[in-house]
Structures are given as C-alpha cells and as structure tokens.
Amino acid sequence: xxxxxxxxxxxxxxxxxxxxxxxxxxxxxxxxxxxxxxxxxxxxxxxxxxxxxxxxxxxxxxxxxxxxxxxxxxxxxxxxxxxxxxxxxxxxxxxxxxxxxxxxxxxxxxxx
Amino acid sequence: xxxxxxxxxxxxxxxxxxxxxxxxxxxxxxxxxxxxxxxxxxxxxxxxxxxxxxxxxxxxxxxxxxxxxxxxxxxxxxxxxxxxxxxxxxxxxxxxxxxxxxxxxxxxxxxxx
Numbered sequence: 001x002x003x004x005x006x007x008x009x010x011x012x013x014x015x016x017x018x019x020x021x022x023x024x025x026x027x028x029x030x031x032x033x034x035x036x037x038x039x040x041x042x043x044x045x046x047x048x049x050x051x052x053x054x055x056x057x058x059x060x061x062x063x064x065x066x067x068x069x070x071x072x073x074x075x076x077x078x079x080x081x082x083x084x085x086x087x088x089x090x091x092x093x094x095x096x097x098x099x100x101x102x103x104x105x106x107x108x109x110x111x112x
Numbered sequence: 113x114x115x116x117x118x119x120x121x122x123x124x125x126x127x128x129x130x131x132x133x134x135x136x137x138x139x140x141x142x143x144x145x146x147x148x149x150x151x152x153x154x155x156x157x158x159x160x161x162x163x164x165x166x167x168x169x170x171x172x173x174x175x176x177x178x179x180x181x182x183x184x185x186x187x188x189x190x191x192x193x194x195x196x197x198x199x200x201x202x203x204x205x206x207x208x209x210x211x212x213x214x215x216x217x218x219x220x221x222x223x224x225x
Contacts, residue, residue, distance in 0.1 A: 004154070032212065043118075043202055044155070044216040089154055093212070097168050098143060100204075100214060102154030 006103035021075040023090035031093040116217035137184040137205030149200040
C-alpha cells in the first residue's frame with residue numbers, strides 16, 4: 001500500500017531564504033508525482049508535475065526533483081516571499097489507477 | 113483559475129441527512145475525481161469517473177456515491193451523514209492522455225452537526 005510522508009509538517013522562515021520541502025513515498029512504482037499549493041480553506045493549485053521518467057521540473061522560483069528509486073521528491077523554493085505562505089502537498093499517482101495519494105502537507109510561513 | 117467549479121461553497125447538515133455536491137469540469141476533461149479532506153489532513157480519494165462510469169474507488173462506504181454527466185458535470189451524493197463526514201470535498205478533472213495533471217476546484221466545505 002502506497003504511503004506518502006511530508007517532512008516537516010510546518011516551517012517558518014524569514015523572507016528571502018531558499019528552502020526545501022521533502023516528500024517520500026513507499027512504493028516506487030508510480031506514474032507521476034505532483035506538487036500542489038493550498039491556501040487556507042481553498043482548493044488545490046497544481047505547481048509542478050513530474051512524470052516517472054523525469055528527474056526534475058522547474059517553474060519560476062520553484063524546482064521539483066524526483067528520485068524514484070529512493071522514493072523521494074523535493075520542492076525547492078528560491079528567494080521565498082510572504083506570498084509563498086501556504087500549505088504544500090505532494091501526491092503520487094500509481095501505475096494502475098488514476099487516484100492521487102497525498103501526503104499530509106507542509107505548512108509554510110514566510111515572515112516579512 | 114482552473115475552470116473547475118463546485119457548488120455550493122459551504123453547507124451545513126445534520127446527522128442522518130443526505131447531501132448532493134456538484135462539480136463542473138473543464139470542457140474536454142472526461143475524467144473527474146472526488147476527494148475528501150479533513151481538517152489538517154491531505155485529501156483522500158473517494159472515487160473517479162471516466163466517461164460516466166466509475167473507474168476506481170477508495171476506502172469509502174457505499175453511502176458515498178457519484179454520477180458523471182455528458183456535459184462534464186458530476187455529483188457526489190452522501191447518504192446517512194455522520195459527524196465524521198465534516199470535511200472539505202474537492203473535485204478534480206483531467207484530460208486523459210495530456211500529461212494528466214489534475215485540476216482541482218475550490219471545494220465545498222461540509223459541516224455535519
């Protein structure tokens with residue numbers, strides 16, 4: 001059974017810092033991995049999707065990497081801003097199903 | 113904006129009642145999934161519909177049921193509501209074969225008293 005874990009559960013940093021959010025999964029047989037952002041009480045916004053054959057994806061100040069063999073992904077945020085404050089969720093999709101399995105998220109606070 | 117809309121935004125029900133939540137997917141997206149997100153948790157997969165047929169189900173009892181319509185809209189029905197059904201319900205649509213990014217709606221917040 002696939003399990004997804006995100007560490008840390010919460011993170012508080014001063015504005016301008018570079019930071020890394022971690023995601024691990026127990027079954028390496030995945031179709032893809034997706035990182036989402038969720039603002040309080042809101043839906044999910046897709047940030048980056050990495051197919052199982054890819055190693056990383058970049059969008060602006062965000063870079064996500066995938067190491068399928070070790071069951072790990074990281075989301076790197078460069079030069080953090082207060083507007084980056086939100087909960088970040090990673091989710092994996094298995095090979096035989098369209099469902100996403102989510103971690104519990106990392107809640108990020110960027111202080112001005 | 114993902115183009116996925118959900119209604120209503122908030123809902124209060126009492127235990128034992130029935131509820132219907134609605135989702136309108138983006139045009140051309142023939143797959144819709146529903147998730148339940150309890151406070152402080154990640155979303156949990158309820159089920160997925162592809163071309164109006166159920167195409168996978170998570171660990172939820174039969175009182176959670178769904179429908180998908182030809183116009184890309186869908187419904188989640190929950191019978192015999194329990195207090196633990198209080199959560200944010202999210203629908204997500206995706207176009208099969210196009211990278212398969214799932215696009216989420218804003219969710220419906222359900223409170224069961």
